[in-house]
Amino acid sequence: MDASELTDDRTGRPEDIKAVPVRRPGRWIAAAIVLVFAAAAINSIVTSKGFQWHVVGQYLFDSRILHGVIATIYLTALCQAIGIVLGVVAAVMRLSPNPIVSGASWSYVWFFRGTPLLVQILFWYNIGLLFPEISLGIPFIGPTVVHAQANSLVTPLVAALLGLGLNEGAYMAEIVRAGIISVDEGQTQAAQSLGMSRLQIMRLIVLPQAMRVIIPPTGNETISMLKNTSLLSIAAYTELTFAAQSIYNANYKVIPLLIDASIWYLVMTSVLYVGQYFIERRYGRGFSRVSIEQRWFGLGNRGAA
Amino acid sequence: MTAMVKAEGVHKRFGRLDVLKGIDLEVQPGEVLVMLGPSGSGKSTFLRCINHLEEINAGRLSVDGELVGYRESGGKLHELHERDVARKRAEIGMLFQHFHLFPHMTALENVALAPIHVAKVPREQARQRARELLGRVGLEDKLDTYPVALSGGQQQRVAIARALAMQPKLMLFDEPTSALDPELVGDVLDAMRQLARDGMTMIVVTHEMGFAREVADQAVFMDAGVVVESGPPDQVLSNPREERTKTFLSKVL
Secondary structure, eight states, X not given: OOOGGGBOTTTOOBOOOOOOOOOOHHHHHHHHHHHHHHHHHHHHHHHOGGGOHHHHHHHHTOHHHHHHHHHHHHHHHHHHHHHHHHHHHHHHHHTOSOHHHHHHHHHHHHHHHHSOHHHHHHHHHTHHHHOSEEEEESTTTSOEEEEEEHHHHSOHHHHHXXXXXXXXXXXXXXXXXXXXXXXXXXXXXXXXXXXXXHHHIIIIIIHHHHHHHHHHHHHHHHHHHHHHGGGGGXXXXXXXXXXXXXXXXXXXXXXXXXHHHHHHHHHHHHHXXXXXXXXXXXXXXXXXXXXXXXXXXXXXXXXXX | OOOSEEEEEEEEEETTEEEEXXXXXXXXXXXXXXXXXXXXSSHHHHHHHHTTSSOOSEEEEEETTEESSEEEETTEEEEOOHHHHHHHHTTEEXXXXXXXXXXXXXXXXXXXXXXXXXXXXXHHHHHHHHHHHHHHTTOXXXXXXXXXGSOHHHHHHHHHHHHHTTOOSEEEEESTTTTSOHHHHHHHHHHHHHHHHTTOEEEEEOOOHHHHHHHOSEEXXXXXXXXXXXXXXXXXXXXXOSHHHHXXXXXXX
């Protein structure tokens, strides 16, 4: 109370310290070096003839490219959704007390994480070589629900969904499992002591808290998925990369079309960043007094040190 | 009168470690039992056996005349279905040393959750009752606050309201004030005193000797998995017969 000479009149609080900042010449030198390299890179990108920027502009909104963009968005959404659903199911199965159920989940993850995605896609695309005819029904006893030629049933789209979706499910299973394990066991005990069932505890208590751990790597996975859809170009599925390839196969403008595809991939991943920010904010409620804005943009940490 | 809790020769093992080696005790409805003893003596484990968070290995344990976790018919024990175990747990409130509030829900949502999803009370009615209960523990102004923004004492009082929302006939307290700053202990003990006055049957594991003397009807001193001494709190706390009890009390007081 006796620091009166420092007291701000309106609030009665002492004024913030005003000090001369430390000089940091190292920072200026580092910034200058980075800027020189950046300028050189931009200069070469803008002036080099090879980039053919006018061709890039010409094809950026080409209807074939735009159709490829739409197909890529559609495939990413569908395959990631399949992956998330499979991942949650596989993670819950993996944590089951029943060893057969948990073993089945382990085997699934082991197989699909252990073989290359490209091989899996080729495998599904060529499934007709293994099973010329496919019947779906209850094994051994039940009636057959679906019976068809493999080649008519497993279209490039179905092969794509199976390849990317099943592979993603295996990765998501591990992400969801990590999320579930991260939730303190006391939470389950408190919920049990209130008389909640295993399923209610999972749905109302554990998974909502696990989401905080699950979302950032899921955002990562979705971005990977977006780009992994380009692998489907080898299965002749017309997504963005395949669209770009089929144009440059005709006009030999390879680099400009690859740039067009890259621009669209960058636009799409940027949109995903925004989505992830909002989902993280939704599930971060109640966990920290530091807001997500501070965590994402590092406000309040800068200048310390 | 049926005892609210009756234990006869209760044994519990974790692997090779015998944690409970034959516990016998009885708690009548409306009674408050305080359990004392050094850490590792099996007090918490015994509490957790009462609502079947742990399975006992031998002996008989019953709550309000019904066996915990089993059904007896034709001279044989049958394991209860998970559903029936959950139904019985709903009748027993439990408080934890570290509160275990659900961090993704506000105080009000914490309290109203089990009535809505377990007791199937209509949502609005459950929320109204939750407001009343939070008012009773002095938190009417914290309804929409998340646990992270509450002090330990406030969190533990929300936990008391959460347990009360299920209208339990028995409440178990596992060192409810051990994780609290000293000046916050009083509010929680006050809420527990009020419960005892209202006639709640309570088993309290605690090191709060003043609370034990004042509120308990019965005190039990446990060590190394056995009940060393039990009786009225005045006798057990002030004039213990056993040497082991004397040593413990001289260190705690």
